[in-house]
Amino acid sequence: MTRLLALGLAAVLAVLPGIAAAQKSAADGIAEYRKMLEDGNPAELFEAKGEELWKTRRGPKNATLEACDLGLGPGVVKGAWVQLPRWFDDTQKVQDVESRLVTCMATLQGFDAAKLVATPFGRGEMANITALATWISGESRGKRFALPQGHAEERRMYELGKRAFFYRGGPMDFSCASCHGEAGKRIRLQDLPDLRSNPGDGIGFAAWPAYRVSNGQMWSMQLRLNDCYRQQRFPYPGFIADVTVALGVYMGVNAKGAESIAPAIKR
Amino acid sequence: MNRNLLITAVMAVLAASALGLAGCATGPSSAELDAQAVAMIRSGFRTEGIAKVERLVQDAVQQACSADHPPPEAQAKALEAQALASVRWPAGGQYLGDWREGEKLAQNGRGMTWTDASDRPTANGAQCYNCHQIDKAEISYGTIGPSLWNYGKLRGVKDPYDPASAAAVQYTWAKLWNSKAFNACSNMPRFGHMGLLNEEQMRHVMALLLDPKSPVNQ
Numbered sequence: 354m355t356r357l358l359a360l361g362l363a364a365v366l367a368v369l370p371g372i373a374a375a376q377k378s379a380a381d382g383i384a385e386y387r388k389m390l391e392d393g394n395p396a397e398l399f400e401a402k403g404e405e406l407w408k409t410r411r412g413p414k415n416a417t418l419e420a421c422d423l424g425l426g427p428g429v430v431k432g433a434w435v436q437l438p439r440w441f442d443d444t445q446k447v448q449d450v451e452s453r454l455v456t457c458m459a460t461l462q463g464f465d466a467a468k469l470v471a472t473p474f475g476r477g478e479m480a481n482i483t484a485l486a487t488w489i490s491g492e493s494r495g496k497r498f499a500l501p502q503g504h505a506e507e508r509r510m511y512e513l514g515k516r517a518f519f520y521r522g523g524p525m526d527f528s529c530a531s532c533h534g535e536a537g538k539r540i541r542l543q544d545l546p547d548l549r550s551n552p553g554d555g556i557g558f559a560a561w562p563a564y565r566v567s568n569g570q571m572w573s574m575q576l577r578l579n580d581c582y583r584q585q586r587f588p589y590p591g592f593i594a595d596v597t598v599a600l601g602v603y604m605g606v607n608a609k610g611a612e613s614i615a616p617a618i619k620r
Numbered sequence: 621m622n623r624n625l626l627i628t629a630v631m632a633v634l635a636a637s638a639l640g641l642a643g644c645a646t647g648p649s650s651a652e653l654d655a656q657a658v659a660m661i662r663s664g665f666r667t668e669g670i671a672k673v674e675r676l677v678q679d680a681v682q683q684a685c686s687a688d689h690p691p692p693e694a695q696a697k698a699l700e701a702q703a704l705a706s707v708r709w710p711a712g713g714q715y716l717g718d719w720r721e722g723e724k725l726a727q728n729g730r731g732m733t734w735t736d737a738s739d740r741p742t743a744n745g746a747q748c749y750n751c752h753q754i755d756k757a758e759i760s761y762g763t764i765g766p767s768l769w770n771y772g773k774l775r776g777v778k779d780p781y782d783p784a785s786a787a788a789v790q791y792t793w794a795k796l797w798n799s800k801a802f803n804a805c806s807n808m809p810r811f812g813h814m815g816l817l818n819e820e821q822m823r824h825v826m827a828l829l830l831d832p833k834s835p836v837n838q
Contacts, residue, residue: 505647508647509647509648509653509656512648512653512657513653513656513657513660515688516653516654516657516686517657517660517661519686519687519688520657520661520678520686521678521681521682521685521686522675522676522677522678522682523671523675523676523732524675524732524739524809524814524815524816525732525747525809525814525816526681526682526685526807526809526810526814527809528686530688531764531807532764534688535764537763538762538763538764539762539763539764540750540751540762540764541729541749541750541760541761541762542759542760545764549688582665583671583733583734583735584733586671586675586732586733587665587671587675587676588665588666588667588668588671588672588673588675588676588734589665589666589667589668589671589734590664590665591664591665591666594663594664594665595660595663595664596660596661596664596665597664599657599660
């Protein structure tokens, strides 16, 4: 970890004079900085932890997660990420990866689902769920998003997600669309993906989970959405609440064909 | 007993076929989905610190501007008129404060999140550079709003208190107080109307944009 961080820091220092000298655009500079960091993306540590967690007997039932069905059948992990969120017959629900992990940890391992959902990000079993989601996403690296829309509930969740995306509220009148409803915009120097359609390979929905260099944290899609809502000045979204899953369906279906680079690295 | 079972079975078949029919139909109507979305949003959040669940309750502007298409022209015009009527003009006709304080506020993107301790205006920044270019010396600016470089100069404001400047000065105050007065679904927050900035803070931001001595107008 220390070595990885040192590598990251060295990369940052190396790229800074480059930006000043060549007067490159901010986006070019950031892309170069990301490229240099890719050799030592600390997300790899979370991937390794996630894989270990998947295969280790844990919880009151002392079981592994290897029988967990992520949508492609029990134990099938490769390719599952780029088809989530999707409908699950056993729970009669459309679920994203984190919602599905809660289901599997409860049914297979005997964890209390309500306690898992109430655990803050970065703590206890929530940190484990994030690591598991990170590994699962990595098992679809290079694959293209293709969320199923065959089930009526999947189509309904897309429509609800679209409405949530455009829902303005709070003291600043923001919706998701305030920042992500137009192409080619940015906040300060941060480029904003237009999430109404496919923003491109490895951009937007196809770039999370991601390791955040600025705060040294591994962010799942649920945490990404949580912080979007914080900055939207909304109240606090429940972990895996329907509104977050519906937004995942909306963004994921719109991202059809985008190549997943998850787990990515971000500033 | 047998009869009861039979009735139960018949009812189950009827219920199943009703569900089946619903499944074969085109699904819920757009209006039904609208209602379901609102219920989903209302139940999906909890109060955290200053960010109360009441923030999910939409006013007329938020409700009209929550689709992938703008509201009908007549509705937009009515909302703009209401917004303009809501503007509270500054005490004593004092529109401008100190542009240096305005620059600090423009740089400050903090306020009103659940990690902020207070929702009083004095705890808030004005967020300007998040979305606008203002002073060209600041290269880290957003592009959701138009550039405000030379804002006052381009509008010919040489003396903000000259009657010739009144229209530009009053427009700017109204835009900051309630941005929806000129565009019902503007992306810009309503800084005065929603209590995000107080009058003194508004005057400082006004000075950054309109004071001929502000770096913005060089």
